[in-house]
Amino acid sequence: MEDAPRRDELSPAPPDAPDDAVRLASHIVQLGPIEAAEELEEYSDAVVSDVLQRINPAVVGDILPELDDARRDSLFAKTPAYVTQQWSTNLSFDEDAIGRLMETPPATFRPTETVRQATQRIRGLSAAGRLTYLFVLDDQERLVGIATMRDLLVAEEEQALGELMLRDVFFLTPTTDLSEAMKLVVHRHYPVYPVCDASRRLIGQVRGSAMFEEQAFEISAQPGRMVGVAEEERLLTPWPRSLRFRHPWLQLNLVTAFVAAAVVGVFQDTLDRMVILALFLPVLAGQSGNTGCQALAVTLRGLTLGELRAGSERALVAKEALLGLLNGAFVGITAGAGMFIVARMQGNAEALALAGIVALAMVGSCVVSGIAGALIPLTLRRVGADPATASSIFLTTATDVASMGLFLGLATLLLA
Numbered sequence: 001m002e003d004a005p006r007r008d009e010l011s012p013a014p015p016d017a018p019d020d021a022v023r024l025a026s027h028i029v030q031l032g033p034i035e036a037a038e039e040l041e042e043y044s045d046a047v048v049s050d051v052l053q054r055i056n057p058a059v060v061g062d063i064l065p066e067l068d069d070a071r072r073d074s075l076f077a078k079t080p081a082y083v084t085q086q087w088s089t090n091l092s093f094d095e096d097a098i099g100r101l102m103e104t105p106p107a108t109f110r111p112t113e114t115v116r117q118a119t120q121r122i123r124g125l126s127a128a129g130r131l132t133y134l135f136v137l138d139d140q141e142r143l144v145g146i147a148t149m150r151d152l153l154v155a156e157e158e159q160a161l162g163e164l165m166l167r168d169v170f171f172l173t174p175t176t177d178l179s180e181a182m183k184l185v186v187h188r189h190y191p192v193y194p195v196c197d198a199s200r201r202l203i204g205q206v207r208g209s210a211m212f213e214e215q216a217f218e219i220s221a222q223p224g225r226m227v228g229v230a231e232e233e234r235l236l237t238p239w240p241r242s243l244r245f246r247h248p249w250l251q252l253n254l255v256t257a258f259v260a261a262a263v264v265g266v267f268q269d270t271l272d273r274m275v276i277l278a279l280f281l282p283v284l285a286g287q288s289g290n291t292g293c294q295a296l297a298v299t300l301r302g303l304t305l306g307e308l309r310a311g312s313e314r315a316l317v318a319k320e321a322l323l324g325l326l327n328g329a330f331v332g333i334t335a336g337a338g339m340f341i342v343a344r345m346q347g348n349a350e351a352l353a354l355a356g357i358v359a360l361a362m363v364g365s366c367v368v369s370g371i372a373g374a375l376i377p378l379t380l381r382r383v384g385a386d387p388a389t390a391s392s393i394f395l396t397t398a399t400d401v402a403s404m405g406l407f408l409g410l411a412t413l414l415l416a
Helices: 016-030 035-040 047-051 057-066 069-077 080-090 114-123 149-152 178-185 209-226 239-266 268-272 278-306 313-345 349-381 391-415
Strands: 133-138 143-148 191-195 202-207
Touching: 016 035, 016 047, 035 057, 047 069, 057 080, 057 209, 057 349, 069 239, 080 202, 114 149, 133 191, 143 149, 143 191, 149 209, 178 209, 191 209, 202 209, 239 268, 239 391, 268 278, 268 391, 278 313, 278 391, 313 349, 349 391
Parallel strands: none
Antiparallel strands: 133 143, 191 202
């Protein structure tokens, strides 16, 4: 990874050191919002303004609230008003909304403008290098059409934009969730998408690259959320802050582990009489845990991609229960055979009964685990939480309690 530029190298205004600003921007996006804000505190307002205009607007929206009020006011005073207005607008939307990714279009045009007039305006734009489409608006600032650079090249100079523009315009709304927007654009692959409100008034634009970048980050953060790793934590996050992010979830995991331990404690007498049962507790816990993780992974993928439609939750749970039953039966036969062999080698007269208990417990625990793997993320979503948040911790508790409870319970019942 390329090192960030030294702070004393970045004291001039942005145009004097564009390469340094690019390097700092590439470094900042690798930090969490808090670390990024702390890093930027060491640089001048001009440099910070330049850097923030170079990175994904969603990242900017995460960093700005972490700056102290005085620094944020000072930064806004050094930044063009149209940029700060867009930043403020973006912050008014939810974190997962398209509105957080908006940029200000470099220019807008009227249907009555000619190709010659539009071309002259484009040549005079300092941000012309980032102008992809010509957004054509009416007098109420509503999006009525789009023209491309190719349209300008092949048109007559005195032809009006209203005559050559594309009128059936696809646009996104600022409140649309990123995951939903990704489904809408997956077959379009436009470099830029206009963002309009309900009355088609243009309020910004979103780059396709920014959408895919944000979606990639969301997907990469999901495994961490499953085990209690905060989305804000990155490789460069200092260890004290990582400790604060992770430790509470480990305490929760410990509490849930006590629940599983309590289940084992209930059957302590059975374990004392038949120590051989302890050999197969990890086998049952491991198999049921893996079954639950498979169901959890499929369910989370369906929620992320929007494949799970309203009303199909019961069908999903029923499918995972059936898969748990079938998989549990097949692995139960193998596990039961293993118990039978071990018990016979130890001369245990209950070898056959123990084998049957292992097989039955395996089937039951896999069914419960499959159902839990589907229900946990669905329940988290229903209560308004991220479906992936600590789902693995809750699932581990459910599978441990089910596998150990069924196994020791059946042994106590059938071998008493």
